Amino acid sequence: MPFRFTPLEIAGLVLVEAERFEDRRGFLKETYRRSTFEAAGIAAVFVQDNVSRSGQHVLRGLHYQASPRAQAKLVGVVRGEIFDVAVDLRHGSATYGRWVGVTLSDRNHRMLFVPAGFAHGFCVLSTEADVHYKTSDEYSPEHERGVIWSDPKIGVHWPVKNPIVSARDVALPPLSGLGDDFPGIEVPR
Numbered sequence: 001m002p003f004r005f006t007p008l009e010i011a012g013l014v015l016v017e018a019e020r021f022e023d024r025r026g027f028l029k030e031t032y033r034r035s036t037f038e039a040a041g042i043a044a045v046f047v048q049d050n051v052s053r054s055g056q057h058v059l060r061g062l063h064y065q066a067s068p069r070a071q072a073k074l075v076g077v078v079r080g081e082i083f084d085v086a087v088d089l090r091h092g093s094a095t096y097g098r099w100v101g102v103t104l105s106d107r108n109h110r111m112l113f114v115p116a117g118f119a120h121g122f123c124v125l126s127t128e129a130d131v132h133y134k135t136s137d138e139y140s141p142e143h144e145r146g147v148i149w150s151d152p153k154i155g156v157h158w159p160v161k162n163p164i165v166s167a168r169d170v171a172l173p174p175l176s177g178l179g180d181d182f183p184g185i186e187v188p189r
Contacts, residue, residue, distance in 0.1 A: 002018060002019045002029070002030045002033070002036070003016055003017065003018055003019065003030070003033075003036055003037075003040070004016070004017040004019075005040040005041075005042070008100050008102075009095075009100060010086070010088050010095045010098055010099075010100050011093075011095070012115040012117070012118070013086055013100050013112070013113065013114060013115070013118070014040070014041075014042060014112075014113040015102060015110060015111075015112060015113075016074070016110065016111040016112070016113055017108075017109060017110050017111075018030060018031060018076075018109045018110075018111065019109075020109055029109060031074075031076060031111065031132075032046070032074065032134065037113075042113055044072035044074075044113075044115070044116075044136040045136060046072075046074065046134035046135060046136055047135065047136060047137060047138055048134070048135045048137070048138050048139065049132065049133070049134050049135075050132070050133050050135065050139075051078065051130060051131065051132050052130070052131050053128065053129070053130050053131075054124045054128070054129055054131070055124060055127070055128055055164070056124050056125070056126065056127050056128065057123065057124060057160045057162070057163050057164050058123065058124045058163065058164045058165075059121065059122070059123040059124075059149055059158065059160065059163035059164065059165050059169070060121055060122055060123075060166075060169070061085065061119065061120055061121015061122060061146070061149055061169065062085065062087055062119035062120065062121040062146055062147045062148070062149050062154075062172070063119060063120055063121060063144070063145070063146045064089065064118065064119045064120065064145050064146065064147075064181070065137065065139075065140055065143040065144055065145065066143045066145050066181035066182070067116075067143075067181060067182050067183055067184060067185065068143075068184075069137050069138075069140040069143035070116035070117065070137065070143075070181075070182055070185060071116055071135040071136050071137045072113070072114065072115045072116045072135070072136040073112075073113070073114040073120055073133050073134065073135050073136075074111055074112075074113050074114075074133060074134040075104065075111060075112045075114065075120070075122075075131065075132075075133040076104060076109075076110070076111035076112075076131070076132050076133070077104045077105050077106050077129055077130065077131055077132070078106060078130040078131070078132050079106050079128070079129060079130040080105065080106060080124065080125075080126035080127070080128055080129030080130060081103060081104070081105035081106070081107070081124070081125040081126040081129060082103070082104050082105070082122040082123065082124055082125060082126075082129050082131060083101055083102075083103055083122060083123050083125060083158065083159050083160075084101065084102050084103070084104050084112050084120075084121075084122045085099055085100070085101045085120070085121050085122060085156055085158075086099065086100055086112065086114045086118045086119070086120050087099045087118060087119040087120075087121075087147065087154055087156070088117070088118055089117055089118060089119055089147070089175075089178065089181065089182065090117040090118075090182055090185055090187045091180040091182070091187070092187045093117075093187045097153060097154055097175055098154075099154055099155070099156050101156065101157070103125070104122075104131075105126070116136065116182065116185055117182045117185045117187075119146065119147050121149055123158055123159065123160045123163050125159065125160070145178075145181055146169065146172040146173075147172055147173060147174065147175055147178060148169075148170070148172040148173065148174050149163075149165060149169060149172070151174045151175050153174060153175045153176065154175055
């Protein structure tokens with residue numbers, strides 16, 4: 001199997017490790033195969049791919065789209081290294097407001113599956129990083145939301161002391177200012 005799937009400490013989050021086939025010319029790796037992901041319990045159907053490039057210490061997030069346009073994401077790094085974070089925003093979840101962070105890079109070939117109902121963000125650890133992510137719904141500006149990256153109630157331990165953050169992301173509300181943006185999303189008990 002070209003992938004190893006490891007469930008993380010918050011239900012729904014999965015670390016995906018891709019097998020790499022390498023020779024003197026370089027390497028090849030699969031980043032997604034629907035049948036294999038479905039067999040591993042990841043049934044999201046992806047409809048849009050995005051790539052972002054960011055410089056060192058840039059922090060993007062914590063972003064999400066509200067229902068009915070909530071998105072699952074499969075996040076990986078084409079070049080560089082990031083600290084990738086997902087925050088559970090599913091009301092009624094035993095892990096509401098908790099976060100998980102993993103290092104993704106072009107060297108470790110890891111990806112993070114983030115189901116709908118989570119905010120997502122990352123900060124760049126390398127000089128530059130190209131991040132690729134697949135989404136289960138198309139971008140919808142009217143459903144775009146976020147939570148402030150520095151909310152002490154969430155308490156993400158970002159590995160960058162003074163990140164470069166957009167004015168928009170600095171103005172995002174804290175966790176206490178959010179409503180239930182995910183009605184109808186199944187919450188694990």
